[in-house]
Amino acid sequence: AQAVFPFGQQIAAKQLRTAAMMKPTPNEVFTTIREQLSVSLHLSLEALQQQLEQASQGDDTIKATLFDASLRSIGVFLTSQDLGTIMRHCAGRMEKSYSITRFLGMLRESLPPYRQRIVNELWESLSQGRPTVAVEEILKRFDASKHPLVVSLELPAERVYEDFGIALGRLSRDGMVEKEAIEFYYKELSACMSPARDHNFAAAVLEAFHLIVPHEVSKEHMAHLEMLLMDKFRMHTTIGQDGLHEAVRKYAHMQDQANTGGLGVIEFRGLVHSLGLTLPDTQVVALFEHLAADCGGGRVAIDHLESVMQVLNAGPCEVYNYKTTALQSMGSSSDPVVLKIFRILTKKDHSKKDQTRLVRRLFEAFREADKERYHGVPHKDFSGALWQCGIRLGSQEELQLRNLYDQNRDGSCRYPDFLDTIHSLCSRQVPARMAMIDELWNALAGPDAPAMRSSDFKEAYQPAGHPHVACGWKTIAQSKLDMENFLGEALLLDAVTLELFTNYMMMESSCITDFSDFQSFVQNGFLVSGAAA
Numbered sequence: 456a457q458a459v460f461p462f463g464q465q466i467a468a469k470q471l472r473t474a475a476m477m478k479p480t481p482n483e484v485f486t487t488i489r490e491q492l493s494v495s496l497h498l499s500l501e502a503l504q505q506q507l508e509q510a511s512q513g514d515d516t517i518k519a520t521l522f523d524a525s526l527r528s529i530g531v532f533l534t535s536q537d538l539g540t541i542m543r544h545c546a547g548r549m550e551k552s553y554s555i556t557r558f559l560g561m562l563r564e565s566l567p568p569y570r571q572r573i574v575n576e577l578w579e580s581l582s583q584g585r586p587t588v589a590v591e592e593i594l595k596r597f598d599a600s601k602h603p604l605v606v607s608l609e610l611p612a613e614r615v616y617e618d619f620g621i622a623l624g625r626l627s628r629d630g631m632v633e634k635e636a637i638e639f640y641y642k643e644l645s646a647c648m649s650p651a652r653d654h655n656f657a658a659a660v661l662e663a664f665h666l667i668v669p670h671e672v673s674k675e676h677m678a679h680l681e682m683l684l685m686d687k688f689r690m691h692t693t694i695g696q697d698g699l700h701e702a703v704r705k706y707a708h709m710q711d712q713a714n715t716g717g718l719g720v721i722e723f724r725g726l727v728h729s730l731g732l733t734l735p736d737t738q739v740v741a742l743f744e745h746l747a748a749d750c751g752g753g754r755v756a757i758d759h760l761e762s763v764m765q766v767l768n769a770g771p772c773e774v775y776n777y778k779t780t781a782l783q784s785m786g787s788s789s790d791p792v793v794l795k796i797f798r799i800l801t802k803k804d805h806s807k808k809d810q811t812r813l814v815r816r817l818f819e820a821f822r823e824a825d826k827e828r829y830h831g832v833p834h835k836d837f838s839g840a841l842w843q844c845g846i847r848l849g850s851q852e853e854l855q856l857r858n859l860y861d862q863n864r865d866g867s868c869r870y871p872d873f874l875d876t877i878h879s880l881c882s883r884q885v886p887a888r889m890a891m892i893d894e895l896w897n898a899l900a901g902p903d904a905p906a907m908r909s910s911d912f913k914e915a916y917q918p919a920g921h922p923h924v925a926c927g928w929k930t931i932a933q934s935k936l937d938m939e940n941f942l943g944e945a946l947l948l949d950a951v952t953l954e955l956f957t958n959y960m961m962m963e964s965s966c967i968t969d970f971s972d973f974q975s976f977v978q979n980g981f982l983v984s985g986a987a988a
Contacts, residue, residue, distance in 0.1 A: 458783075470535045479537055480540070481561065484533070484540045485562055485682075487537065487791075488526075488533070488535065489646060489647060490649040490849060490851070491530060491531045491532065492530075492531065493647070493960060494530070495531070496845070497530075497531030498604075498618050498619075498647060499618070499640070499705070500562065500563065500643045500646055500647070501557060501925060502529050503529055503559075504555070505557060506525040506528055506529055507525050507555045508555065510522070510524065510525045511555060515554055516548045516549055516552045516554060516555070517547065517552060517553050517669050518549070519542065519551045522538075524955075526800070532794070532795045532798050534794060542557065543680045544557075544561065545557040562623075563643060563646050564640055564642075564646070566641070566645055569673045573656065573657050573661060574638055574641050574663065576666065577641075577664060577816060578634050578637055579636075580666055581596070581637075581678045582634070582817075583760055586633065587630065587631040587632060587633050589631055589777045590620075590624060590627050590631070590632055591630070593623060593625065593632060594616075594619070596622055596665075597616065597619060597663055598663055598664070598665060599612040599613070599615040600657070602658075603613045603655045603662075622640050623636075626639060626640060630956060641660060643916075644659060644660075650706075653673045654672070654735065654738060672741040672742075672832065674739075677741065677742070677745055679744045680734070680738060680741075681742070681745075681746075681763065681767060682767060682850065682851065683734075683850055684730070684732065684742070684768060685767040685768055686854055687730040687731060688702045688703055688704070688730065688768075689854075689857060689866065690730075690731075690833075690835045691730065692803045692865075692866030698865055699764060699765065699767045699866065700761065703761045703764050704757070704761065706726055706729055707726060707760060709726075709729065710723070710725045715754075716756060716757055716758070717750070717756045717757060717810050718757065719754055720740060720743050723739070723742075723746075724740075724743075727739050727742075732979075743755060746759070768858075781982070786831055792852045792859075793856070793876055793877075793880075795848075795852070796816055796841070796846055796877070797877065797880045798916060799845070799846050800813050800817065800846075800881075801881070804932060806835070811923065811928070811967075813845070814877070814881060814962075814966050815937070815962060816844050817874075817877065817963075817964075818874060818941075818965070819865075820841075820843045821874065821938070822837075822943070823836075824839065824870075829867070830871050831864060831867035831868060831870065832867065832870055833867060833868075834857050834867075834868060836871065837856075837857065837868040841854060860872055871958075874958075875961075876966060877965060878961050881965040882964050882965055882973075885964075887970070888973060890965075890975065891973075892957060892961075893962045895958055898910065899911075899915055899983060900953070900956075904953070905952060906950045906951060906952045906953065907949065909942065909948070909951050910949060912942075912951045913939075913946070915982045916938055916980065916981060917979065917980050917982055918932075919979075920975070920978075920980035921933055921963075921976055922967055922969075922973075922976055923967075938959070941958065963976065
């Protein structure tokens with residue numbers, strides 16, 4: 456794997472550590488923070504610093520609970536292992552506390568060589584040999600409309616310009632800015648961008664001042680481009696055996712009109728565009744040259760392209776634990792991406808009513824995507840179901856999630872396993888709830904019955920007994936409509952199967968977090984015969 460994909464060693468090592476339940480390194484944790492700050496559209500660490508200082512009431516030491524809450528308030532979600540790694544390197548004076556100054560210092564760190572050269576080039580253009588430059592002169596040259604977040608319509612140009620002006624005013628002395636101040640500003644901007652986003656950093660520094668961005672692509676960013684290409688291939692896989700193999704062959708041969716078994720730079724550019732991957736042409740050419748280098752240069756063999764994609768896609772699904780001499784699966788409810796999704800669904804700024812609506816929508820979205828009831832959906836439908844619930848993940852997080860629920864690599868994610876995990880996170884006393892669901896089915900349909908008439912189920916369902924009706928979150932008619940929408944075609948076929956009933960009750964169980972409320976729903980939400988009751 457390392458011979459085919461030398462820049463994937465860090466990614467593979469991180470996956471192995473995660474699978475083996477080992478503690479993450481500080482570099483991995485701070486990279487995760489930078490990626491989430493980038494997704495949250497932060498341009499500096501000012502918001503983070505203000506939250507930490509406000510929570511600590513101006514003290515440099517902050518308690519662990521307040522530290523985690525401050526990070527979550529600005530869109531950064533870390534696992535307990537990540538927080539433990541930070542504490543070991545940024546411990547405060549008190550027990551179970553963090554040093555704000557040490558944490559922000561490690562997050563800022565020094566600029567990587569490539570980014571330092573970019574900042575030096577900007578300063579040479581601004582200063583023209585002078586030791587200081589006026590703030591007004593810098594703002595006059597700054598064109599916020601060229602900022603990558605403005606070009607991608609993620610932020611308005613007015614906000615980018617205003618934030619830049621405020622930052623310069625804070626860092627200037629008597630209206631003059633030194634090189635150290637410019638470096639400090641872009642060091643904070645760099646802290647909000649993962650190492651894989653070197654091109655975005657270069658564009659934010661140089662293109663905003665109408666300077667030419669160099670064509671150089673760092674090793675970290677090249678690894679990111681390869682992962683993006685593989686991610687796009689996976690999005691175009693279909694249900695069946697070896698979906699990635701078919702996808703790579705299909706799209707590569709569409710561009711190889713001469714049937715040479717390889718792609719030149721023009722054909723490779725067409726391949727990237729046909730997959731829907733939008734990249735600057737300089738990055739497309741750099742990626743082509745990187746892949747073509749192993750084929751002698753000037754041409755990417757389709758066989759080599761497929762092998763690289765297969766190596767990236769495979770990833771370690773299972774690892775050998777030398778302590779227990781047993782194979783442990785990576786599919787765990789403690790997976791950080793799954794925990795992030797759970798935190799998004801149950802954010803504190805959501806009301807309880809909104810939380811239950813989002814969880815219900817998640818179950819319904821996957822059921823709508825799996826119209827043929829294969830218990831699996833293509834990768835793009837899996838991501839689409841998450842998007843319908845307002846869950847936006849980065850490409851690396853989506854890749855990790857797909858590897859977790861597509862372990863046989865057929866291009867289809869088993870969403871029931873994912874929903875089982877969400878159910879276990881949302882609900883308490885899951886085994887007891889599942890036992891109550893089984894008992895209710897036996898009372899409604901009879902012991903070990905595979906199905907029951909939908910007319911009998913509709914007659915037995917008592918929406919007035921639903922806890923959300925009792926507390927006024929929904930009306931009786933709405934509760935009944937929710938049930939009918941979930942059962943869907945089963946009502947027309949006049950057959951509610953045990954599997955469908957269990958899925959419906961699991962969805963309700965995930966929405967009803969209190970165990971006593973769920974117990975009340977089982978007892979009062981369905982009318983059963985006297986003997987069965």
